[in-house]
Amino acid sequence: GTCTTSTCAHWQSAVPLRPFALVAILLVLLPGGCRAFVTDSSSPTTRSAGSEQISILVLPRAVRVARKTVSVKKHPRTLLAFKPSDRSDDGIYTSAAEKEKEGTAGDGEGTVPYFSIVLPLLLVYISNQWSRSSLYYLVNFSDSPDATAFTAMNVDLGFTQAQYGALASVAFTALFAVASLFAGSYADKSDRRALTAGSAAVWSAATLGTAAAAGYGQVVLARIIMGLACAFSTPAAYTLIRDTVPKERAAFANSLYGGGIYLGGALSSLSILLDNSLGWRGALVAIGVYGVLCALLSLFLLPPDQKDIEDEGSTALLQKTERAVKEQSGEAGSPTVVADAKEVLSIPRVQWLFLAAFFRFCSGLCIGVWSAPYFKSAFPDDSTTYAVVNAFIVGFCGVSSGVLGGYFADKTSQYSSSDENSARLTVPIVGSILAVPSWWLTVSASTFEQAMFWLGVEYLVAECWFGPAVAVLQSSVGPKRGGTAQGMFTLTGAIGNLAPSFLGVLYGKATSQGVEGEVALSHLLEVAVCAGYLISALCFYMAKRTK
Secondary structure, three states: OOOOHHHHHHHHHHOOOOHHHHHHHHHHHOOOOOOOOOOEOOEOOEEEEOOEEEEEOOOOHHHHHOHHHOOOOOOOOOEOOOOOOOOOOOOOOOOHHHHHHHOOOOOOOOOOOHHHHHHHHHHHHHHHHHHHHHHHHOOOOOOOOOOOOOOOHHHHHOOOHHHHHHHHHHHHHHHHHHHHHHHHHHHHHOOHHHHHHHHHHHHHHHHHHHHOOOOHHHHHHHHHHHHHHHOOHHHHHHHHHHHHOOHHHHHHHHHHHHHHHHHHHHHHHHHHHHHHHHHHHHHHHHHHHHHHHHHHHHHHHOOOOHHHOOOHHHHHHHHHHHHHHHHHHOOOOOOOHHHHHHHHHOOHHHHHHHHHHHHHHHHHHHHHHHHHHHHHHHOHHHHHHHHHHHHHHHHHHHHHHHHHHHHHHHHHHHOOOOOHHHHHOHHHHHHHHHHHHHHHHHHHOOOHHHHHHHHHHHHHHHOOOHHHHHHHHHHHHOOOOHHHHHHHHHHHHHHHOHHHHHHHHHHHHHHHOOOOHHHHHHHHHHHHHHHHHHHHHHHHHHHHHOO
């Protein structure tokens, strides 16, 4: 490209060159050696910011190798900006694809950061799910003598089935839904390590507050605060994984992290054992303490966020320049969260993906909220056995399904010659279809053993969807709106919480009309869950066919 005389003179005078650096810059000037020296063939990338004239140089790998030989800190007017977490193919930052080729992704060369990134995020996610899901196992609406104020929260605080449905879903969703959208955008701009630890500390404090509650209203307040905190966890986690894991292993890494749903669910099921020995209040104290420990561990194990270790002077100068350009072009104040959300929703595949996720969340949440009360009612003599068996099913079968789903999704994408995301969506389509007969056989079983067998099968075939869906979402929206898209994805789950709340209203209405509780809940779960699985399979299929 062309270069103004003043700019060249400034570059030569501002940067002391050593022989190796001179060779590197000569490589930049060779045809094809520089990825983007100027944005237009007729004008250099010289922008005006106030009274200063600033030259922005976009350098390829050759100059990055010579970075240590070029003195930048002594000359703040010379801008060299590096951001290895950005995957953009254009612009001034190093893309993730380049980072993978250089072998810098992960803990070591060409490796996936399982210990430094995935493990601490997984521990926090387990706390997230355990804190929010433990409520499902600390209530008992049966007429059994085991339903006492010591072991059953609803007996101690005096709330009904409909109030429980609202507490388990809508109360949690109240701020969770609103915060999810902003949490994604905030994760794109903030320190994600601090965000992860801070959110875990807040929801743990809300769990401890629930343990000390003296009435239903206090539990609702603690539940709302918990929902607000939980909204900030997953967008930060999934964007960290996106920025540090090679693309060809994205679905598998997302599935490993998503396994926190099932491990947390397994611990929630085992909360019945804590409930029997410590009471429902003591069980919540143990869960809250675990969350505090996870928050502290995440601070020590997670590395500093790459967004926050760039050259501060270069970043500030870049931001100042971009603001000046936006002011001159009338684009000041954008993009906003709403603008980012509109951009995400403008992608047809993402539209179908969100719709599929919504119905899939509805089915999963109905199972999560109402399966424990159903099995306690249908098989009251097997309550303790259910706690252990269900923990194994949720923990082992759920995690296995999620991890295998991510693995096979990545494998199918590698063999696809046209659209790798379309190939990935084959896994959730098949899983959702197979889940329909598995769940119907679960709630139709006449014995406890049959019910647990089919519940295990249902988890094995149904829970393979999460990792592939997130991988396709992040790949479809790009890095700049990845956090916003993940927040919107979480928002679909928050809205899906309305399904178990509505089911609770229907359940209470049926029992008030004289229908036996077990029969009413069995029929409601059959229809609601199976319908959600079928519709989600159809929506995943439409997402597969759309780009």
